[in-house]
Amino acid sequence: MKVLDQGVNPIFMDPDPDQAREFFRKKTRAMVDKRMTEKEAVEKFIPDGCYLGIGGFGANRIPTAVIHEILRARRKNLGFLGHTSTHDFELLAAGKCLNRLDAAYVVGLEARGLSPNARRYMESGELKVTEWTNYSLAVRLKAAAEGVSFGIVRSMLGTDTFKMSGAKVIECPFTGKKFAAVPALWPDVAVIHVHEADMYGNSVFRGISVADMELSRAAKHLIITAERLVTNFTIRNNPTATSIPFYLVDAVVEVPYGSYPGNMPYLYFSDEEHLAQWMKVEKDPKEFEKFLDHYIYGVSCFEEYLERCGGLKKLKELQKLESLVDKG
Amino acid sequence: MAPEYNMMEMMICVASRYLEDGKTVAVGTGAPCAAAMLSQKTQSPNLIILFEAGGISPMLPQMPISVGDSRTFFRAVMAAGMTEMMTTCCRGQVDYAFLGGAQIDKYGNINSTVVGDYYKPKVRFPGSGGANDFASFCWRTMIMTVHSKSRFVEKCEFVTSPGFLTGAGAREAAGLPEGGPYKIVTDLAVMGFDEKTRAMMIESLHPGVELDKVKTETGFELVVPKQIGRTAPPTEKELRILREEVDPLKVVIGRA
Numbered sequence: 001m002k003v004l005d006q007g008v009n010p011i012f013m014d015p016d017p018d019q020a021r022e023f024f025r026k027k028t029r030a031m032v033d034k035r036m037t038e039k040e041a042v043e044k045f046i047p048d049g050c051y052l053g054i055g056g057f058g059a060n061r062i063p064t065a066v067i068h069e070i071l072r073a074r075r076k077n078l079g080f081l082g083h084t085s086t087h088d089f090e091l092l093a094a095g096k097c098l099n100r101l102d103a104a105y106v107v108g109l110e111a112r113g114l115s116p117n118a119r120r121y122m123e124s125g126e127l128k129v130t131e132w133t134n135y136s137l138a139v140r141l142k143a144a145a146e147g148v149s150f151g152i153v154r155s156m157l158g159t160d161t162f163k164m165s166g167a168k169v170i171e172c173p174f175t176g177k178k179f180a181a182v183p184a185l186w187p188d189v190a191v192i193h194v195h196e197a198d199m200y201g202n203s204v205f206r207g208i209s210v211a212d213m214e215l216s217r218a219a220k221h222l223i224i225t226a227e228r229l230v231t232n233f234t235i236r237n238n239p240t241a242t243s244i245p246f247y248l249v250d251a252v253v254e255v256p257y258g259s260y261p262g263n264m265p266y267l268y269f270s271d272e273e274h275l276a277q278w279m280k281v282e283k284d285p286k287e288f289e290k291f292l293d294h295y296i297y298g299v300s301c302f303e304e305y306l307e308r309c310g311g312l313k314k315l316k317e318l319q320k321l322e323s324l325v326d327k328g
Numbered sequence: 329m330a331p332e333y334n335m336m337e338m339m340i341c342v343a344s345r346y347l348e349d350g351k352t353v354a355v356g357t358g359a360p361c362a363a364a365m366l367s368q369k370t371q372s373p374n375l376i377i378l379f380e381a382g383g384i385s386p387m388l389p390q391m392p393i394s395v396g397d398s399r400t401f402f403r404a405v406m407a408a409g410m411t412e413m414m415t416t417c418c419r420g421q422v423d424y425a426f427l428g429g430a431q432i433d434k435y436g437n438i439n440s441t442v443v444g445d446y447y448k449p450k451v452r453f454p455g456s457g458g459a460n461d462f463a464s465f466c467w468r469t470m471i472m473t474v475h476s477k478s479r480f481v482e483k484c485e486f487v488t489s490p491g492f493l494t495g496a497g498a499r500e501a502a503g504l505p506e507g508g509p510y511k512i513v514t515d516l517a518v519m520g521f522d523e524k525t526r527a528m529m530i531e532s533l534h535p536g537v538e539l540d541k542v543k544t545e546t547g548f549e550l551v552v553p554k555q556i557g558r559t560a561p562p563t564e565k566e567l568r569i570l571r572e573e574v575d576p577l578k579v580v581i582g583r584a
Contacts, residue, residue: 057381057396084381084396084410084457108454110394111357111579125448131441134380135414135461142411154418155461158502159437160487164446169503178503208382208401209409265398272393323389324398 004178007165009130012079012100013051015149015183023186023220027247033199034252038225038302041251042069045189045221051079051100053141053219055192055212058086059109059262059270061205063193063225065255065302071095072297081187082106083137083211087262090278093118094292100128102185104137112275117282131164132156136182138211143184145217150181190219193258194243195266197226201249202235202242207265207324209243216244223251225258227267257306257315269321274309333562335515336584337570338534339472340366341562343426343513346470351423352376354413354462357392358580359472360426365391365574370566378422380458382408391579414458417465424510425462425469429453431484432471434528434548435498436491436509436521438463439484446486456488463489468510475514475545482548492526517542518559522551532557 036044046052046066056062067088070078075097082089082103089106092098094117107118121127132140136155143151156162157169157180167180192212194205203224205212216222224244229252235242257264261271281291299305306315333341336359343363347353349372355361361377365388368375376385381396386404394400401407416422429438430453440459444450463469469491473479491509493499499508512519512528520531529551530542535558543550562570575581 058394060381060394060396060398082455086394103455105454105457107452108457112393114453119452122452123449129447131455133456133460134410134458138410138414153461154503154505155464157464157490157504158487158493158499159460159490161441161456161460161489164441206407207398208396208407210381210396211410213409214411263394263397265401269398270393322398323402 001173002171003168004171005169007162007167009164009166010128011166011183012102012130013185013187015185017147017149017184020144020186021147029247031200031246034201034249035199036251036253038065038069038253038255041223041253042066042073042075045223045250046070046075048075049077050188053081053083053187053190053215054085054088055190055210055215056259056262057084057210058088059275061193061207061259061264062088062262063191063223063258064260064262065225065258066191066223066253067091068296068302068305070097081137081185084134086110087275090115090118093121096121098127101130102132102137103129104132104134109275109279113279115279115282117288130166131161133161136167136180137185138214140182140185141211141214141218143182144186145214149184151184152179152181154179156180185218187219189221189223190215191223191225192216192244193225195227196230197224197252198230198232198235199252200232200246201244201252202232202246203244203249204235204241205243213243216248221250222248223253224249225253225255227256227258227264229254255302258302260306260315261309266324267322268315268318271309271314271318330561331564331567333567334581334584336581337562337567339513339515340570340581341566342518342559343470343472344370344566346511347372347375347424350374352378352421353424354378354380354417354422354466355426356395356428361391362570362574362580363426363472366566366570369569369573378413378416380413381410382413384408384413390577391575414461417462420467422466423468425466427459427463427469427471427489428473429488431479431481432473432512433481433484433491435493435495435526436512436528437484437487437493438471438489438491439486441486441488443485460489463491464504465507467507469508470510471512473512473514475516475542477545477547480546480548492521496524496526516545519550525551527551529553530556532559534559535561
């Protein structure tokens with residue numbers, strides 16, 4: 001296949017499908033109790049230097065508890081899948097946890113504006129960055145899930161996004177038309193927040209899937225945080241609802257209100273006041289340090305963070321703001 | 329007497345009129361979403377709204393704060409995922425998409441990535457997100473933005489999302505499917521693109537705006553046709569629906 005053009009930036013993960021198959025060959029299929037705390041999950045599956053993907057959409061259905069734990073464990077030199085990332089990237093930038101980044105959407109918080117600290121982090125030039133788009137990153141995960149070394153998109157063609165990517169322009173062997181080949185991406189570990197999971201990792205989430213079907217099947221290790229644990233019988237009673245089967249999962253962490261301050265569809269809306277407070281306090285690095293000590297480094301667990309943010313009273317308010325009604 | 333309105337209301341009303349009934353539109357948060365909602369409630373009741381995170385044809389209860397929040401699939405026909413939504417664009421079923429950015433050039437290319445050196449940027453913006461994908465695949469892309477010289481530049485420092493790239497024939501040469509920018513709606517005027525050269529062309533001036541003002545606020549030479557139209561101001565009906573039903577909390581229209 002003729003390569004007509006290529007992006008100049010690095011591909012951080014090996015796109016060889018046989019290496020990935022060798023890994024998955026050895027990954028256990030045992031249906032065993034995988035429950036643990038977020039601290040244990042980070043210790044076991046998120047070492048310094050690994051490549052991390054986060055599920056959900058920035059401040060919607062995100063695994064906040066595990067990201068906080070990554071900061072508290074002072075993880076460094078992580079690679080990151082900057083796919084639809086907003087508050088998740090804001091957190092990892094606050095902890096200076098990264099050294100390489102596949103960027104499709106970072107530093108912004110959509111209609112809320114840009115994170116001043118995440119911007120400083122990006123503008124410092126200390127991260128190795130390769131540029132992509134939301135769809136092309138989803139296709140990279142899809143290719144990985146399919147066990148092939150690349151996917152094909154028509155995104156990025158003719159732009160600087162392509163120039164700063166790691167993609168290649170190829171000629172279609174059937175039509176002669178140009179396409180961008182994007183390398184398969186197997187993250188070392190992904191963390192996805194769901195509505196329900198059993199202790200083996202069978203998981204159910206409701207609402208939009210974003211790229212979580214692809215991410216959960218591409219990641220070598222998968223940590224699930226769940227609003228609540230259910231029995232295996234509950235899963236088996238309605239298998240149509242299962243989004244993620246147990247053999248993909250390495251750890252199951254029960255975290256009620258686990259997407260806070262993000263939105264959890266059918267349960268609670270995002271805490272816009274708290275998210276606005278982040279952006280405001282980030283303007284002053286010294287104030288921001290104190291803020292991080294108060295909310296993340298100075299607390300022992302996620303429950304304590306929830307308490308500092310207003311606890312049950314605040315969470316009840318956010319439940320009222322949620323527009324979707326849970327049909328369970 | 330003609331009703332009073334601010335420039336944000338003007339832009340939303342004008343943009344809403346370009347969205348034809350029965351078509352599909354991919355929107356982000358803010359003004360584009362308001363324009364699509366207004367269009368549904370005025371001229372295009374069967375306009376289908378899509379969100380990149382997977383919300384398909386929701387009955388939006390209020391303006392979303394994120395393109396992936398609960399409101400984006402409230403009473404939707406499907407809560408899908410990004411691949412479902414983007415492949416719908418890829419195979420040619422999405423008619424319009426709204427884009428935004430820090431810079432836009434005379435061929436409608438957009439910069440939402442960096443200003444300054446890529447590796448040590450002066451300003452880092454979010455990047456493409458889904459914008460490059462939409463700009464590549466949707467039949468007609470639209471932009472709503474404030475008109476200023478710093479925004480309307482001769483050439484984007486970084487082309488995040490494609491317009492007509494370097495002009496006529498450039499999209500085709502790069503391998504992009506047919507499509508590209510359709511209308512740019514600003515606080516001063518509506519711009520389209522010259523059929524032959526694909527360069528940005530003035531189409532209509534908003535009430536009270538003179539051509540010189542638009543030229544002064546544009547960092548490149550706009551194509552000026554022999555006849556320039558006058559944008560029809562927002563109607564009372566449009567303003568009432570926008571203020572009472574679309575954005576009662578003034579999240580977007582309060583920004584002007």
